[in-house]
Amino acid sequence: MTAADCIATEDRYEAATYARWPVVFERGEGIHLFDTAGKRYVDLYGGHCVACLGHSPQHVVAAIHRQATELPFYSNLMYHPSRARAARKLVEMADGFDRVFFCNSGTEANENAIKLAFKATGKTRMVSTVGGWHGRTLASLSVTHTWKLREPVAFALPEVDFVPFGDADALERLFVERDDIAGFILEPIQSISGMVMADAAYYRRIRQICDRHGVILIFDEIQTGVGRTGTFTFGEGVGMRPDLVTLAKSLGSGFPIGAVLMPERIAGLLKNGDLGSTFAGGMMAMAACEATLDAIADQGLMHHVAVLEEEMRKALAGSGLDVLGKGALLGVALPVAAAPVVKALFAEGWITGTSDHPNVIRLMPPYITPSGVLTEFAQVLRHHV
Ligand SMILES: Cc1ncc(COP(=O)(O)O)c(C=O)c1O
Structure with missing residues (x-):
């Protein structure tokens, strides 16, 4: 099934209760997801706080x-x-x-x-x-x-x-x-x-x-x-x-x-x-x-989530962007609206989420996220605000 067929079929046959993104993920591996065109995304949203061990552990x-x-x-x-x-x-x-x-x-x-x-x-x-x-x-x-x-x-x-x-x-x-x-x-x-x-x-x-x-x-x-x-x-x-x-x-x-x-x-x-x-x-x-x-x-993952939080805080220190939350349940308070930033990040292959607060983006990354990924993400994020 092509991505277009998949989207059309779901839209036709399911009750329309989700504001879906126009993407079809075919496969996941670790912290990555791959769409039908083979594009790779880093999943910092963890399938809505679910994929604690990444995809297909x-x-x-x-x-x-x-x-x-x-x-x-x-x-x-x-x-x-x-x-x-x-x-x-x-x-x-x-x-x-x-x-x-x-x-x-x-x-x-x-x-x-x-x-x-x-x-x-x-x-x-x-x-x-x-x-x-x-x-x-x-x-x-x-x-x-x-x-x-x-x-x-x-x-x-x-x-x-x-x-x-x-x-x-x-x-x-x-x-x-x-x-x-x-x-x-x-x-x-x-x-x-x-x-x-x-x-x-x-x-x-x-x-x-x-x-x-x-x-x-x-x-x-x-x-x-x-x-x-x-x-x-x-x-x-x-x-x-x-x-x-x-x-x-x-x-x-x-x-x-x-x-x-x-x-x-x-x-x-x-x-x-x-x-x-x-x-x-x-x-x-x-x-x-x-x-x-x-x-x-x-795998000592409860220790590792604390390391991930620390990394994120360090990467955004002095940026004026506040890091909220704890462990692998983090938010970043932006000086601009969060939704367009989340969309722009997505286009660049980073999956993050919005929240009910218009300025806060949410990160619920897999616990297995390797050190360095959040530092790289923080640099990308800084370019968008
Ligand atoms: C804090 C909290 N409680 C309850 C729920 C409901 O869980 P479920 O969607 O599995 O019914 C959610 C779902 O997002 C949640 O975030």
Whole structure:
């Protein structure tokens, strides 16, 4: 199929809900993507924060292939060694959590975490942050701040309070005013909003505030988790632990998967049938998950993402361009509109992303990005601003 045929066919047969770029990628290898004309791109967007090991990582491809030939799928009602190994590995890598519930996507992980907050407290209301983004299914959408997404289905969404990000006092005031709050969900680095991050003290304070008021603290680590910010979870890096952590994106190196990490005291409240999904914990996803986690641990990639951040900061020091975010979840605040810059970079073979902030470009590079690539990118970027 030619690129033109591919574009015309997708445009004709799929529901038109994505603003797609006019490119057809045929192949990926490491940090590179190749379009149908053979042009090579450096992927600093990581397939939307997913390709933590780059494209077609050998170890993961082999694990998926092996699993596909042995047993691609069977129900959650039976045990399977791939699921056993992935669950153990994930819980062991996530500091201080006892159990995991597997699901299929980020929004589904948040849906389940919200259900758990209701169950654990017997209360009925959620709190989120201004700028928070948590997914498109109804419970996750209810805690997503973007009004243009919520408005068309607002009638179907439970009412939620949104507090300013980084303002622990506002959160505590709300907890004092209301006694029906079950949970507070936070994206510890608001990526889509433009890599908005607070001081470490904020995260520790909200932990204390949630404890004082019996509110379940959920960290949506769908972007920050799985080692992307230098520790397996973001919470670990700032010296605190939420009650629940949701993961997806990088967890399967591109194979669809989501997860909710929880302590025994919450897991112990669950009984058969409380949470579930046909495809959750499927063998292919579990094989991809285990192989991904193995690679992150064995290749020291959580250390390497810190090196990448350092490199980017050094390369832009003194340029007047602020580097935002942490590890391999970075933003650059530009003095000009970001969208035309992202487009120009793309034409030169660099894939980056915009955000809801008009001046911030986003970088979610594979953890395996070799040293030197971001320095080269920073030089190119400086020419565009
Ligand atoms: C922080 C955050 N939470 C939740 C989601 C939803 O994940 P998914 O698209 O897998 O449903 C996303 C997706 O971009 C996200 O960035």
